[in-house]
Amino acid sequence: LKFVVTRAFRVSVARRAAAAAAARSRQPPSYEPRGAMSEFYAETRAGASGAFKVLINGEWRESGQTCSIQNPAKGTEAFAVQACTKEECDEAFAAAKAAQKGWARTPLHERAALLHKCAALMREHSGEMATALMTEVAKAAKDSKTEVIRSADLLDYTAEEGLRILSEGKFVLPDAFPGADRNKWCLSSKVPLGVVLAIPPFNYPVNLAVSKLGPALMAGNAVVMKPPTQGCVSGVHMAQCFHKAGFPPGLVNLVSGKGSEIGDYLVTHPSVDCISFTGGDTGLAIAKKAGMVPLQMELGGKDACVVLPDADLALAVSNIIKGGFSYSGQRCTAVKVVVVFEEIADELVKAVAEKVSKLKVGQPEDNPDITAVVSKQSADFIEALVQDAGQKGAKLLHDFKREGNLIWPVLVDHVRPDMRLAWEEPFGPVVPVVRVRSEAEALDFVNQSKYGLQGCVFTQDINAALRISDAMETGTVQVNGAPARGPDHFPFQGVKDSGIGSQGITNSISMMTKVKTTVINLPSPSYTMARSASKKRRRGQPARLIPPPPHQIFFPAPPTTSFSQPRTCNNLLNNKMTHRRNIDRHKKRTSSSLNLSFLVVPISFTCTRPRPLSVMMSPAFTVVLPLAGSQLSCTSPASIDFAIFPREILNPAEPTASKRRLASVVVMVSTLGAGTRTSSNGTVRAVTLTVRTCVSADSRNGAMSLSTITHAPRS
Secondary structure, eight states: OHHHHHHHHHHHHHHHHHHHHHHHHHSOOOOOTTSOOOTTTGGGBOTTTOOBOEEETTEEEOOSEEEEEEETTTTEEEEEEEEOOHHHHHHHHHHHHHHHHHHTTSOHHHHHHHHHHHHHHHHHTHHHHHHHHHHHHOOOHHHHHHHHHHHHHHHHHHHHHHHHHHTOOEEEOGGGSTTOOSOEEEEEEEEEOSEEEEEOOSSSTTHHHHHHHHHHHHTTOEEEEOOOSTTHHHHHHHHHHHHHHTOOTTSEEEOOSOHHHHHHHHHTOTTOOEEEEESSTHHHHHHHHHOSSOEEEEOOOOOEEEEOTTSOHHHHHHHHHHHHHGGGGOSTTSOOEEEEEHHHHHHHHHHHHHHHHTOOBOOGGGOOSBOOOSOHHHHHHHHHHHHHHHHTTOEESSOOOEETTEEOOEEEESOOTTSGGGTSOOOSSEEEEEEESSHHHHHHHHHTSSOOSEEEEEOSOHHHHHHHHHHSOSSEEEESSOOOOOSTTSOEEOOGGGEESEESHHHHHHHTEEEEEEEEEOSSOOOOOSSOSSOOOOTTSOOOOOOOSOOEEEOOOOOOOOOOSOOOHHHHHHTTOSBOOOOOOOOOOOOOOOOOOEEEOOSOOEESSSSOOOSOOOSOOEEEEEOTTOOOOOOOOOOOOOOOOOSEEOOTTSOGGGOEEOOOBOOEEEEEEEEEEEOTTSOEEEEEEEEOOOOEEOTTTOOEEOOOOOOOOOO
């Protein structure tokens, strides 16, 4: 008993110690903005000024000017970053363009290996990156660390998904189109666009940057990244992981500065082949200026949460809290408005208000539910929306409270369409509630918005969920769950003013590539077969191939030979003028003796196609017989017939039981056909001839009687 108790105590102590160590490891290390940095990130920061550098052509460098970054939670200056000039932007694009040519020829497995290495470095050095997030965008410590780890996971997934997507091409055959024959092979594959300009937002400056850089690099592109000013230092930390991973110099470039100064210059730069932007209404201006450049844009939304009368209210309440107030509502997919049926509105609003009152407000390092919004301008905008709603009759279920950029969460009930809060995106810890009386009224309100990113519906009726999902004009509809962008491999897109194109790892890779097609024109149609459609052959018999379509076959010129009397099959074999071959049963083709002139030639020949041609051929094909001294290699096709003897020749006059087998195939070429070709001096160089079986079969002695055979090639 003493042993058991002692062992249990020791195990308990060990578990508590391990849990405490794990908790400490989850906390990001302290970060002193003007103090020393780890050796891994040391080269990203200027020694004298302390300003963070830019990455151009594989080198961390300083610019002539800097701009400051504020700590939103404390209202003080946190960092300084370089303010790039237009000339420095030109250098970044030139370096990217030069590096992309070699990167496009880098094998996929090598690209994937570098992305995996970058992901490992991000995990290993996540602490300072997470603390930079906490400092410059006021994201809670645990959420900051989660963003970095999630971004590393995204890179790993992108590498694996890219191997699958980009290693597969497409092979298209033409004969599905009316009137076309199978005489072309269309080969298509995905090739990189060139240089991608990546502009991530402040709220997820690491994750939404990686979601652009990973697919772009895996697809074979180079990248010039312009991080947001508020969030730039996090982007610098991330770029250092790409730099240290071993990507070629110039492939990943980072330029910083104020968007108002270099933004237009970047998006209209002639070296830009693709723009991936996440942000607000600025994207509308970019779309107008970008010209003929592929765009991938996510521009925010007014995501509605529709709650039907039969909904699980507890589930709806918890998701409204999570979707509306996480990261202080500064998410593109946050719940921006609740649309609830009148009969359950009071109960729902009361439950949500109670939970809102319990949300923790504080500093990022304390891991609260609500932290400061990103800037004073943002806080002023949020306050103006709430005041407008209150002045027009909306009911604030919590007093509006603000300290600097820190705004306490508030639920606003009885919001009407004449209020700004009903239509504008607050991007803060404010959730309006709109009451409706019918499903049609709810859908009409939701679809009047100029945005269409995501929405959600809560109901226990799957038919109602699908009906509303079909009717909502949004890129995504969540059923019984809050709007969300992840997992990162899910398609993510908006309609109307919420964006252009689709994101998600697979869609981003596809968007950052274009289809390159190569068409191979064949001299004749090609119908490849795996095996014959005939009966299974007996053991020891040669394989039978389905005959290919018409081809031009070239025979060596045979010797001049004349026959004035019928000859047997053995005679022809002895003269080496036939080809012996065993074949399976074949449809009988016989005819009576014909008084025609024939030329008997060997069946052995060389086909112009890369694979051997079987004697089991189609009833029509082109035969080119070069005459003596001819070097001609082709001729115009003519309509010709070809036939071979079946292995079993039947005499119609004899009973079936008396049939005899022949072991030879005799092929004859008739007199001149329709197609001829001459040289410049009028000499006949080649003739297109007709191949025809013309026999009388004797089933008793196996002899074949041939009509008179003559051959006298002449010029």
